[in-house]
């Protein structure tokens with residue numbers, strides 16, 4: 375049992391929740407996401423990756439157009455599953471919104487938990503970017519000083535991190551960094567002290583956070599309230615506010631950020647979190663003790679610190695502390711960041727990642743008929759996010775089966791793009807390719823089926839479904855010899871494969887001949903659908919069927 379759980383109240387930053395949290399992430403590693411225990415769809419999705427890529431791309435252009443020489447670093451902290459990094463890099467490297475290639479950069483993906491960093495290297499798509507692309511990994515724990523350890527690919531001196539322009543990506547991680555809690559009441563300033571008590575079984579697991587109950591005490595603070603002049607100034611500003619309120623004060627995060635703010639290079643932070651972007655704080659400390667531990671972040675104060683260093687921020691016009699995204703930027707003496715400011719305003723001010731996520735959620739819960747155009751609009755809105763594409767597949771199958779009109783080019787481009795963006799090992803989802811190939815075959819898009827499966831087989835392996843779908847497509851394209859070869863390969867790898875297929879009897883040669891002679895409308899695909907076990911396909915039954 376960690377020693378600080380019980381006992382006398384102490385400052386928030388020194389209290390037990392943060393230690394418990396670091397242990398939790400270290401021990402769970404990637405399971406935290408795969409099990410769904412820690413929510414991550416809000417940040418690890420195509421739309422947020424696209425917004426960040428647009429703003430980061432503008433920052434890279436500001437630097438290169440300003441005559442900067444040093445290669446910028448994109449540093450992701452608390453990278454978790456690695457899915458966001460993959461989505462973001464896909465977007466930045468392949469689809470610059472301007473159509474221009476992104477200027478050179480390096481990407482350093484980090485996390486405090488070594489288990490997460492190790493797990494990234496087991497993901498082939500990530501490892502390929504480490505071997506041949508701009509990606510490096512390392513262990514980095516936010517807490518004052520910067521140090522990156524145990525990088526699998528190279529070591530990083532602190533000066534390498536700060537003597538160049540930096541884009542810092544921080545999604546759902548600043549809420550895990552120890553902070554202080556200050557209460558303002560009647561213009562007076564108090565420090566909140568916290569003690570944790572276990573109110574359920576005393577032998578409960580240390581990371582069973584729901585059974586922990588915080589008890590707070592207030593201690594009046596004289597001036598200066600903290601050792602940071604800028605923070606004290608912001609707190610003095612909050613004293614003017616009329617209501618009693620509890621304010622998170624992220625001193626450790628500020629110390630970390632000031633390593634970059636004080637360097638003479640432009641700096642950009644893109645952060646998404648539970649966060650206050652305006653000084654509308656609550657009366658109770660915003661500490662969450664549930665499946666994980668988190669504390670709402672004070673983006674408003676971080677913004678004021680950026681302003682002290684000559685920088686600025688863009689937040690959404692409509693504040694929502696459940697999820698806020700902020701672009702925090704600071705130009706250098708010699709290079710300004712006008713494109714960054716413009717891109718941040720364009721991407722974040724009126725319509726935000728939270729809005730996109732809400733729309734996505736509303737459509738995801740829709741169980742009625744969706745038309746092809748609606749699905750295309752949805753896929754476009756979420757920037758071909760693979761998870762959403764998975765939800766669209768049953769709707770698309772229905773459209774094809776019922777002979778509704780659809781556009782082949784749009785179907786091909788949207789779904790191939792979704793496949794290129796996915797990282798199933800990190801998200802715990804099934805690979806999309808068999809579901810898409812099934813749809814393509816149903817839609818008689820055989821060239822597209824071959825294109826997709828010849829891309830996915832080397833990555834995901836020659837499963838029975840892939841071999842079968844590819845054989846069907848090859849046969850329909852008139853390449854009977856290749857189809858036959860694939861069917862024999864399938865039969866060799868899984869001799870019992872035909873058991874569920876009505877009519878498939880005899881020796882392997884007879885079965886292959888029988889399959890090859892099947893008519894176009896008799897593709898024996900239903901057993902594939904049963905075996906795909908793509909969870910989304912079960913939703914087909916739930917769709918409203920026409921009378």
Ligand SMILES: C[S@@+](CC[C@H](N)C(=O)[O-])C[C@H]1O[C@@H](n2cnc3c(N)ncnc32)[C@H](O)[C@@H]1O
Pocket residue numbers: 395396399400412413414415417418451452453454455458485486487490514515516517544545546547550551
């Ligand atoms: C809620 S997860 C977010 C993961 C990912 N960014 C996302 O949005 O899905 C928080 C991650 O931050 C890491 N973390 C926690 N405290 C940290 C700290 N002080 N410094 C760096 N990473 C930390 C955890 O190991 C975990 O992977």
